[in-house]
Amino acid sequence: MPDSLKRPVDPSAHPLVNRAYMVPTPAIAAMYSRVRQCIRRGVAGAVIYGHTRWGKTYAIRYCVRLLHLELPRVAVLTIGMPRNPSRSEALFFGMLLESARHGRPDSGTALQRRLRVYHKLAELVERAAGNKLIVFVDEAQRLELEHYEWLRDVQDELERRGVRMFTFLVGQPGILNRKSSFRQSVDTSQIVSRFMVDELRFDGFRAADDLKMSLAAYDTSTFPDGSDWPYTRYFLQRAFDTGFRLEKQHLALWDAFDAAHRRARFDFTMEVPMEYVARTIEIALVENMSHDAMDFALSPALWAQAVDESNYVAALEDLRIIFVDDVSAGL
Incomplete structure (x- = not known):
């Protein structure tokens, strides 16, 4: 191969080969636009739903990256819900601590972990020099009633500390059934008003023109x-x-x-x-x-x-x- 065609790195190190890259899609653009809109309008919670393999986890990563670039004074936290999540308060707050990169996520009682979560999240917001915390919950269809109640407690405590928490529940379409069931009871309707005010369907590619944005990114993204x-x-x-x-x-x-x-x-x-x-x-x-x-x-x-x-x-x-x-x- 002529010298002019020698590549700067070995193909095995290229992000495309390692699937360690991100490109935009119309669905990601719509999701990010909705996130920004909710923040501007003070909408504290939204549901973003789409099928498995549609790229929702990837979209969260892309949105987080854009938020860090465009809103550096906003703290961002991503929580990934596991399959069959425990209804243990201690384990749930331990998971929040781990997501926030706390040094001791697995130690202490439920109350001790809860207090550390409050402190750690407030610290993240203070470090960003703002007063907003954006929380993305991936695989949110796995959340149970107890988890929502604990998230509500976190939101309330942060409000007392002058921090506004925005929660985006990203999951499969089944989460809409949970939203409907919560609306049926006075005791759970407040979950909808806090975490499920807005909703957005996360689409796949539906037409040839939808592909242009992503394909163009391969032509312009460099490594x-x-x-x-x-x-x-x-x-x-x-x-x-x-x-x-x-x-x-x-x-x-x-x-x-x-x-x-x-x-x-x-x-x-x-x-x-x-x-x-x-x-x-x-x-x-x-x-x-x-x-x-x-x-x-x-x-x-x-x-x-x-x-x-x-x-x-x-x-x-x-x-x-x-x-x-x-x-x-x-x-």
């Missing part, structure tokens, strides 16, 4: 940072330098997913999860790296192969019943 090596150029340098851009491939990529969708005879409207778009692009770039040439193009056959290897069809076979239920429910 190493600030270098002249956009992701697309790193893998297809000769093609990139003669005008190839992934952003221009949005129709071809959409057609490949559409063809796979039709071959599988899915009886629901196509909506492609971010996970499989990203995986398809990764396969297309990495597998064709050795084929790079000035006139190289990702043909329909190559895109079809990448979609097939992404396991998109197999994944949606597993989710077929969920999509059918969505159509019935009008989601």
Whole structure:
């Protein structure tokens, strides 16, 4: 390979190969816009719901990064709810301490842990030199009534300390059933008014134009940072330098997913999860790296192969019943 084509790092160190990168999507943009709107309007709680594999956890990470950049005086905390979470007060507050990176999350009684949570969260807000705490709860459909009550206690205590807490419950559509059930009782309706005032559906890709934003990010995101090596150029340098851009491939990529969708005879409207778009692009770039040439193009056959290897069809076979239920429910 000529010196001019030598890459600055080994492919094994590239974020795309290691799946250690982030690109925006229309759904992420909508989610971040809603988060910012809630903060501006003082809406203390919102539900953001979408199917598994839609990229919600990824979206939380992206939103957290943007909040740190654009609102540096706001403290941000992310809590990931485990499967079958314990209803132990001590374990729950220990989990909050661990999320806040406290040095002793597993020691002490429930009361001691609770008090340490109050102090630690107030400390995070003070360190940010502001008066707001943003909390993202991932897999929020796993929260039980007790967890909501403990979060309410945290919110109340922070209010007493002059801190405004905003909570974004990010989970699967089943969380809407929990919201409906809470509304039925006076004792639990306040949970809705505190944590579930607003709601947003987190979508997959629904049209070819939806792909443009993400594809363009591969053409502009660089590694190493600030270098002249956009992701697309790193893998297809000769093609990139003669005008190839992934952003221009949005129709071809959409057609490949559409063809796979039709071959599988899915009886629901196509909506492609971010996970499989990203995986398809990764396969297309990495597998064709050795084929790079000035006139190289990702043909329909190559895109079809990448979609097939992404396991998109197999994944949606597993989710077929969920999509059918969505159509019935009008989601």
